[in-house]
Amino acid sequence: MSELSVPGIRLGVAQAGIKYPNRDDLTLIEMSEGSVTAAVFTQNAFRAAPVLVAERNNRAISARYILINSGNANAGTGEPGMVACEQSCSALSELTHISPTEVLPFSTGVIGEVLPVDALNAALPAAISDLGSSNWKRAAQAIMTTDTVPKLRSKVVTINNGTACQLVGMSKGSGMIQPNMATMLGFIATDAVISREMLDGMLRAAVNVSFNRITVDGDTSTNDAVTLTATGQSAFVITPADREAALAFQAALTELATELAQDIIRDGEGATKFVEITVSNAGSEAEADQVARTVAHSPLVKTALFASDPNWGRILAAVGRAGVSDLNVDAVSLSLNGVLIAENGARAASYTEEAGVAAMAPEDLILSIDLGRGEKSATLWTTDFSYDYVKINAEYRT
Amino acid sequence: MSELSVPGIRLGVAQAGIKYPNRDDLTLIEMSEGSVTAAVFTQNAFRAAPVLVAERNNRAISARYILINSGNANAGTGEPGMVACEQSCSALSELTHISPTEVLPFSTGVIGEVLPVDALNAALPAAISDLGSSNWKRAAQAIMTTDTVPKLRSKVVTINNGTACQLVGMSKGSGMIQPNMATMLGFIATDAVISREMLDGMLRAAVNVSFNRITVDGDTSTNDAVTLTATGQSAFVITPADREAALAFQAALTELATELAQDIIRDGEGATKFVEITVSNAGSEAEADQVARTVAHSPLVKTALFASDPNWGRILAAVGRAGVSDLNVDAVSLSLNGVLIAENGARAASYTEEAGVAAMAPEDLILSIDLGRGEKSATLWTTDFSYDYVKINAEYRT
Numbered sequence: 001m002s003e004l005s006v007p008g009i010r011l012g013v014a015q016a017g018i019k020y021p022n023r024d025d026l027t028l029i030e031m032s033e034g035s036v037t038a039a040v041f042t043q044n045a046f047r048a049a050p051v052l053v054a055e056r057n058n059r060a061i062s063a064r065y066i067l068i069n070s071g072n073a074n075a076g077t078g079e080p081g082m083v084a085c086e087q088s089c090s091a092l093s094e095l096t097h098i099s100p101t102e103v104l105p106f107s108t109g110v111i112g113e114v115l116p117v118d119a120l121n122a123a124l125p126a127a128i129s130d131l132g133s134s135n136w137k138r139a140a141q142a143i144m145t146t147d148t149v150p151k152l153r154s155k156v157v158t159i160n161n162g163t164a165c166q167l168v169g170m171s172k173g174s175g176m177i178q179p180n181m182a183t184m185l186g187f188i189a190t191d192a193v194i195s196r197e198m199l200d201g202m203l204r205a206a207v208n209v210s211f212n213r214i215t216v217d218g219d220t221s222t223n224d225a226v227t228l229t230a231t232g233q234s235a236f237v238i239t240p241a242d243r244e245a246a247l248a249f250q251a252a253l254t255e256l257a258t259e260l261a262q263d264i265i266r267d268g269e270g271a272t273k274f275v276e277i278t279v280s281n282a283g284s285e286a287e288a289d290q291v292a293r294t295v296a297h298s299p300l301v302k303t304a305l306f307a308s309d310p311n312w313g314r315i316l317a318a319v320g321r322a323g324v325s326d327l328n329v330d331a332v333s334l335s336l337n338g339v340l341i342a343e344n345g346a347r348a349a350s351y352t353e354e355a356g357v358a359a360m361a362p363e364d365l366i367l368s369i370d371l372g373r374g375e376k377s378a379t380l381w382t383t384d385f386s387y388d389y390v391k392i393n394a395e396y397r398t
Numbered sequence: 399m400s401e402l403s404v405p406g407i408r409l410g411v412a413q414a415g416i417k418y419p420n421r422d423d424l425t426l427i428e429m430s431e432g433s434v435t436a437a438v439f440t441q442n443a444f445r446a447a448p449v450l451v452a453e454r455n456n457r458a459i460s461a462r463y464i465l466i467n468s469g470n471a472n473a474g475t476g477e478p479g480m481v482a483c484e485q486s487c488s489a490l491s492e493l494t495h496i497s498p499t500e501v502l503p504f505s506t507g508v509i510g511e512v513l514p515v516d517a518l519n520a521a522l523p524a525a526i527s528d529l530g531s532s533n534w535k536r537a538a539q540a541i542m543t544t545d546t547v548p549k550l551r552s553k554v555v556t557i558n559n560g561t562a563c564q565l566v567g568m569s570k571g572s573g574m575i576q577p578n579m580a581t582m583l584g585f586i587a588t589d590a591v592i593s594r595e596m597l598d599g600m601l602r603a604a605v606n607v608s609f610n611r612i613t614v615d616g617d618t619s620t621n622d623a624v625t626l627t628a629t630g631q632s633a634f635v636i637t638p639a640d641r642e643a644a645l646a647f648q649a650a651l652t653e654l655a656t657e658l659a660q661d662i663i664r665d666g667e668g669a670t671k672f673v674e675i676t677v678s679n680a681g682s683e684a685e686a687d688q689v690a691r692t693v694a695h696s697p698l699v700k701t702a703l704f705a706s707d708p709n710w711g712r713i714l715a716a717v718g719r720a721g722v723s724d725l726n727v728d729a730v731s732l733s734l735n736g737v738l739i740a741e742n743g744a745r746a747a748s749y750t751e752e753a754g755v756a757a758m759a760p761e762d763l764i765l766s767i768d769l770g771r772g773e774k775s776a777t778l779w780t781t782d783f784s785y786d787y788v789k790i791n792a793e794y795r796t
Contacts, residue, residue: 045725046718046743076711078728078744111711112745222715299697299783303791313474313509317620320444327443345444346476347510385697386792390785393701 004154005133006166006189008032008231012130013142016123018116019071019109024142026120028092028127029066029187035231036196037063038203039104042224048075049085049115050105051223057089057101062196064102066187066227067092070145070172074107074115075222084117091121095128108172108185108223109145140170143185146392147174151263155252157192157236159244165192165236167252171211171226171260174269186211186226186260191234192249198238202250203228210257214265214381215296228253265381270388272363273305279369280377287324288378291369294322302385305365310356312341319369331372337365402552403531404564404587406430406629410528411540414521416514417469417507422540424518426490426525427464427585433629434594435461436601437502440622446473447483447513448503449621455487455499460594462500464585464625465490468543468570472505472513473620482515489519493526506570506583506621507543538568541583544790545572549661553650555590555634557642563590563634565650569609569624569658572667584609584624584658589632590647596636600648601626608655612663612779613694626651663779668786670761671703677767678775685722686776689767692720700783703763708754710739717767729770735763 010030018025031037039058041051057063067088074081089103107115140150151171158164169188188203207226238245266274277296282288295301298318304311312334319332329345339359340348359365408428416423429435437456439449455461465486472479487501505513538548549569556562567586586601605624636643664672675694680686693699696716702709710732717730727743737757738746757763 044715044718045722046714046727073711076714076740076744078742081744111715222711222718297695299787300791303788306788307792309792313471313620316444316474317442317509320442320620324443329444342474344476346474346479385788387785387788389697390701390704390783390788393698394705394707394784 004136004152004168006168006231007191007233008035009189009229010131010133011135011139012127012132013135013138014123014126014130016069016120018069018119024138025070026123026127027068027139027142028131029068029139030131031064031066031189031229032231032233033064035062035064035229036194036199037104037227037229038196038200039225039227040203040207042222044222044224046076046222048073048107048223049077049081050074050107051225052082053085053089054104054106054225057104061099061101063104064098065092065096066104066106068106068108068143068185069115069120070143071109072107072113072115073109073111073223075111077112077114080114084115087117088115088120092124095124104227106185106223106225108143111222136168136170140172143170143172145172145174146269147172147267149267151260151267153256153259153263155256157248157252159248163235165190165234165249167256169256169260171264173264174267185224186257188227188253188256189229189231191231192236192238193232193234194230194238198240198246199228199230202253205250206254206257209254210261214261215293262381265383268383269392270386270390271383272386273365273384274363275305275365275367275382275384276379277367277369277382278377278379279371281374282371282376282378283374285376285378288371288376289380291319291322291324291371292378292380294318295367295369296380296382299385302383305384306386308357308360310336310341310353310360312347312356315367315369316342316345324371327371328373333370333372335368336360337362402534402550402566404566404629405589405631406433407587407627408529408531409533409537410525410530411533411536412521412524412528414467414518416467416517422536423468424521424525425466425537425540426529427466427537428529429462429464429587429627430629430631431462433460433462433627434592434597435502435625435627436594436598437623437625438602438605440620442620442622444474444620446471446505446621447475447479448472448505449623450480451483451487452502452504452623455502458499459497460500461502462496463490463494464502464504466504466541466583467507467513467518468541469507470505470511470513471507471509471621473509475510475512478512482513485515486513486518490522493522502625504583504621504623506541509620534566534568538570541568541570543570543572544667545570545665547665549658549665551654551657551661553654555646555650557646561633563588563632563647565654567654567658569662571662572665583622584655586625586651586654587627587629589629590634590636591630591632592628592636596638596644597626597628600651603648604652604655607652608659612659613691660779663781666781667790668784668788669781670784671763671782672761673703673763673765673780673782674777675765675767675780676775676777677769679772680769680774680776681772683774683776686769686774687778689717689720689722689769690776690778692716693765693767694778694780697783700781703782704784706755706758708734708739708751708758710745710754713765713767714740714743722769725769726771731768731770733766734758735760
């Protein structure tokens with residue numbers, strides 16, 4: 001992975017000592033002139049200061065820098081947090097001779113403490129002098145908080161005429177949210193040539209089936225964000241008229257975003273299982289999603305997954321409380337890693353406890369729920385609830 | 399508590415060996431002729447066989463017996479489960495010379511296994527010969543599953559003219575649901591004179607602000623039920639025309655139901671905290687309830703409660719994702735056991751970490767969330783998430 005690069009993108013890291021000393025906690029991404037950036041932000045009503053500033057700046061102008069700190073989320077910090085965030089953008093703009101609005105700031109870490117902007121600003125020159133095109137891996141490491149592994153993925157998109165573009169992305173997060181310490185962030189870049197409008201549509205389409213389809217605990221962060229920058233420095237041109245290039249790029253982008261999202265689930269706090277939940281034959285996608293999320297968030301299902309216990313009664317009970325109107329329980333069936341567990345609203349005739357235990361043993365589980373009432377489906381990726389989940393989240397501040 | 403009784407009510411217990419030997423697991427409640435019974439049942443789409451039978455029977459006729467077994471929920475058991483349930487009602491009806499439809503059956507325990515009806519029926523004569531008016535405490539013990547304490551409460555309702563009635567109730571459950579083993583059940587009786595229609599309305603009003611306001615894990619059982627029987631054997635007459643008696647009875651019933659519901663939370667699986675969450679100044683009651691439930695179900699909030707960590711950032715993040723449209727975060731404030739923690743969407747100016755830690759220390763916590771946008775409110779009672787919660791639910795079947 002050390003050779004990864006996207007023409008037009010340079011990255012630099014530095015140690016600002018925001019929460020811990022001697023740890024890379026400041027990341028700078030430089031985007032060449034003419035780059036366009038699309039971004040999506042958390043839907044939480046309590047949005048952190050950097051989310052508000054980044055969203056505003058990205059609406060106004062095409063950004064030249066992404067500035068990320070770990071160790072402090074600058075969320076729940078009111079006006080002082082906004083001031084600190086703007087000061088970091090201003091300091092960077094002075095050093096790089098751009099406008100402060102050309103900076104997109106991102107923060108992740110503890111909630112409720114104002115960003116220590118002096119420490120951050122003091123480290124900016126080091127980050128700038130570190131800028132280089134092959135620093136993706138060091139950057140993926142520097143944006144981590146409680147993550148145990150860096151998350152970095154890449155694709156090359158090639159079409160029939162031989163033109164190609166790079167697609168490189170990194171993410172962080174050890175749960176969809178742990179607002180005190182770990183926020184879900186994703187930064188993706190490509191050298192394709194594309195309008196901001198198309199880029200935005202493609203990012204939203206990809207996020208909708210990747211980052212928006214993972215959950216550890218149902219909690220939505222105050223700081224979540226994903227960006228996609230296109231530097232336009234390749235011959236790969238994407239236009240609405242060119243169906244081949246657009247479809248190839250969208251497919252690769254969606255695949256990359258899905259890998260980065262799944263990397264977060266695999267590194268979920270205390271996770272011992274990687275669980276794909278698919279709800280099929282639902283009346284609508286929203287209904288399928290609702291059932292999948294209810295099952296994914298059920299503490300009883302999650303603790304049974306931790307125990308590798310094929311406790312199908314808990315899954316049926318979660319399906320039954322998901323709020324699907326007029327659910328015909330006799331049409332519902334469940335299978336786990338291909339083993340039919342329940343049908344007609346009860347234990348499957350062919351099911352044996354031995355087969356269930358064997359199906360539950362692997363780390364990777366596919367839970368299929370068939371509602372038998374329509375043709376729509378939805379897939380979600382989630383984790384179990386373990387002792388370590390409680391430990392990590394109960395002991396974080398003590 | 400040994401003297402508790404309600405004229406017209408007799409209770410008997412027996413050992414049917416449904417799951418464990420040498421343990422009272424069968425409970426019979428006899429209601430004198432002329433008694434009326436109101437009942438509410440789980441809203442889960444997967445309703446257990448006894449729920450379906452009890453609801454049908456209670457619509458058809460005034461019940462004479464409530465038949466409860468622990469150790470087996472007879473849920474997710476399809477047609478064989480229905481047959482077993484009906485057979486238990488028939489067996490009791492033959493022994494007591496009533497119609498099978500005059501029996502309301504309730505089951506609680508493991509999901510997915512058909513009720514061992516032969517074992518249950520064999521123990522019916524013992525339960526019948528045990529019938530007595532002062533057996534409430536033994537019955538409250540016999541309906542337990544993973545509960546660590548029996549839950550029994552009583553009230554005497556007296557009005558100005560001196561007439562009085564008894565109100566005695568018992569509940570079981572160690573969480574709003576643990577469908578594999580513990581279901582929330584409540585059985586309440588009074589000797590007041592009242593129509594079934596009024597009784598039904600009063601039970602629904604009481605349940606709505608008591609049993610429906612508790613949550614351990616957000617999971618709704620397949621077997622939940624609460625009944626209220628009035629034997630009419632006192633001089634306490636409740637009619638729509640008599641406001642004093644109706645209001646006094648409703649107040650006592652609501653208080654009793656709230657105590658029984660809170661007893662369940664205090665005995666919640668792995669619970670180390672009893673938490674009252676009140677959301678005030680909301681735009682609607684539904685909105686207040688939605689915010690309270692989102693906070694109550696947040697695993698991050700629950701693990702912080704377990705750690706006695708005044709982690710207000712997690713609470714704000716949960717409020718922010720509760721789906722309240724156009725929430726003005728600057729109007730939101732939080733206080734914990736009277737200590738103002740957050741205001742204007744950020745840490746309160748007066749807040750100190752020391753005060754927060756001190757406020758979090760007690761076992762009983764009151765979390766007040768002021769949305770600052772209306773005049774409606776809602777209260778909910780919940781628990782924390784501890785290692786023992788994971789242990790109890792991960793190890794139950796192993």
